[in-house]
Amino acid sequence: MATEERTYNFSAGPATIPVQVLEQIQQELLNFNGCGASIMEISHRSAQFIEVLDSARAGIKQLLGIDDSHEVLFLQGGSRLQFSMIPMNLLRDENDRAAYIVSGTWSSKAFEEAKGTGNIDLAWSGKDSNFNTLPASTDLALADDPAFLYYASNETIHGVQFQEDFHIASTPLVCDASSDFLSRPIKMEQHGIVYACAQKNAGPSGVTIIVIRKDLLTRSQASLPGYLNYKTHVEQNSMFNTPPTFGIYVVDLICKWLINEMGGLAQIADYNNDKATLLYDIIDQCDDMFIGHAEKQFRSKMNVTFNLPSEELTSQFLEQAAKQGLTSLKGHRSVGGVRASIYNAMPHEGVVALRDFMKSFYTQNS
Numbered sequence: 217m218a219t220e221e222r223t224y225n226f227s228a229g230p231a232t233i234p235v236q237v238l239e240q241i242q243q244e245l246l247n248f249n250g251c252g253a254s255i256m257e258i259s260h261r262s263a264q265f266i267e268v269l270d271s272a273r274a275g276i277k278q279l280l281g282i283d284d285s286h287e288v289l290f291l292q293g294g295s296r297l298q299f300s301m302i303p304m305n306l307l308r309d310e311n312d313r314a315a316y317i318v319s320g321t322w323s324s325k326a327f328e329e330a331k332g333t334g335n336i337d338l339a340w341s342g343k344d345s346n347f348n349t350l351p352a353s354t355d356l357a358l359a360d361d362p363a364f365l366y367y368a369s370n371e372t373i374h375g376v377q378f379q380e381d382f383h384i385a386s387t388p389l390v391c392d393a394s395s396d397f398l399s400r401p402i403k404m405e406q407h408g409i410v411y412a413c414a415q416k417n418a419g420p421s422g423v424t425i426i427v428i429r430k431d432l433l434t435r436s437q438a439s440l441p442g443y444l445n446y447k448t449h450v451e452q453n454s455m456f457n458t459p460p461t462f463g464i465y466v467v468d469l470i471c472k473w474l475i476n477e478m479g480g481l482a483q484i485a486d487y488n489n490d491k492a493t494l495l496y497d498i499i500d501q502c503d504d505m506f507i508g509h510a511e512k513q514f515r516s517k518m519n520v521t522f523n524l525p526s527e528e529l530t531s532q533f534l535e536q537a538a539k540q541g542l543t544s545l546k547g548h549r550s551v552g553g554v555r556a557s558i559y560n561a562m563p564h565e566g567v568v569a570l571r572d573f574m575k576s577f578y579t580q581n582s
C-alpha cells in the first residue's frame with residue numbers, strides 16, 4: 217500500500233530508491249561505520265571511503281559479470297557529459313567516423329552533440345514514426361570500420377527498449393544504458409562502453425557510471441583536457457577531482473541490495489518483466505482508453521508510455537491517480553500522455569496498485 221508517508225513514485229528520474237537502502241542511509245547518516253561522521257563529511261582519500269569505492273566497483277563488476285577486461289569509473293556531469301566525452305575519446309583520428317542509432321530524444325541529443333566533436337554518421341533514425349520502433353542490425357547503414365556504434369538501450373521518454381543486444385563484428389558498441397542499467401543482464405563482451413547516470417536504477421543524481429573496455433583507453437589522446445580524458449580517471453582511480461562520495465556510497469548500497477536481496481540481474485529481469493506485463497496487459501485489454509506508444513515488440517520494461525483519448529481524460533487520470541498515492545505519472549513535457557517508470561526499486565505491489573487503478577478508471581469512463 218502507498219502510505220501517507222510514501223507514495224508509489226513512478227518518477228522517471230531521479231526515481232524511487234529501495235526502502236531498505238533509504239533506511240540504511242538513515243541509520244548510518246550521523247555515524248558512518250563507527251567513524252564519528254557521515255559519509256558526506258569524510259575525506260574521499262580516507263580508508264573508509266576507499267573501501268566504499270572499491271566495494272561499489274566490485275558490486276558493479278559482479279552484477280555485470282566482468283573482470284579485469286573493463287574499468288568502472290564514477291564521474292560527474294551526468295549522462296550528458298558522456299555525449300561529448302565518448303566521441304572525444306573514441307574517435308581514432310580526425311578522419312575517423314562513428315555511427316549513431318537515433319531512436320528517441322536521448323540518442324538524438326547524443327547524436328547532435330557528438331557532431332561537434334568529429335565525423336558522425338546516422339546509422340538509423342526512428343524519427344519518422346515518432347520513435348515508436350527500433351531497428352534490427354540488418355537495418356543499419358554503416359560505413360566501413362566505424363570507430364564505434366552508439367545506441368541507447370532504453371529511450372526513457374518514448375518508452376522503447378532494445379530487447380536483445382546487437383552484435384556487429386569488430387565494432388565496439390557504446391550503450392547509453394541510463395534508464396535500464398542493472399535491470400537485466402547485458403552482453404558486456406560486445407560493448408566498448410556501457411554508461412548510465414545513476415538516478416534511475418542505480419542511486420541518486422550526481423554520479424555517472426562508465427564501464428569501459430580497457431583496450432579502448434589507448435584511444436584517449438593526451439591532448440584532451442584532464443577531466444574529459446577517460447585515461448586520467450582510470451589512472452586516478454575516479455579521484456582526479458573530489459568524487460561524488462555520497463552518490464557512490466548509495467550506488468554501493470544498491471548493488472548490495474541487488475545481489476543480496478534481489479538475487480542478481482537475471483532475477484531482477486524476471487521481476488521487471490512481470491511488472492511490465494501487468495501494465496501492458498491492461499493497455500491491450502483497454503486499448504480504446506490506453507493507447508500504448510511503443511510497437512509491441514519494442515515495449516520498454518522500464519518506462520511504460522501511453523496516451524488517453526483526450527487531454528481532459530489525461531488530467532483526470534493523473535489527478536485521481538495522485539489521490540490514491542500513485543504519483544509522478546505525467547508523460548515527459550515533450551510528448552505528453554502518461555509514463556509509468558517502473559525501475560528495479562518500484563515494488564510489484566506498486567505496479568499492481570497502478571494496474572487496479574487503470575482498471576477502475578476504465579470501467580468508470582468508458
Ligand SMILES: Cc1ncc(COP(=O)(O)O)c(C=O)c1O
Pocket residue numbers: 229293294295296297322368370371372373392393394395413
Ligand atoms: C537515456 C538517457 N540518457 C541520458 C540522460 C541524461 O542524463 P543526465 O540528466 O544525467 O545528464 C537521460 C536522463 O533522463 C536518459 O534517460
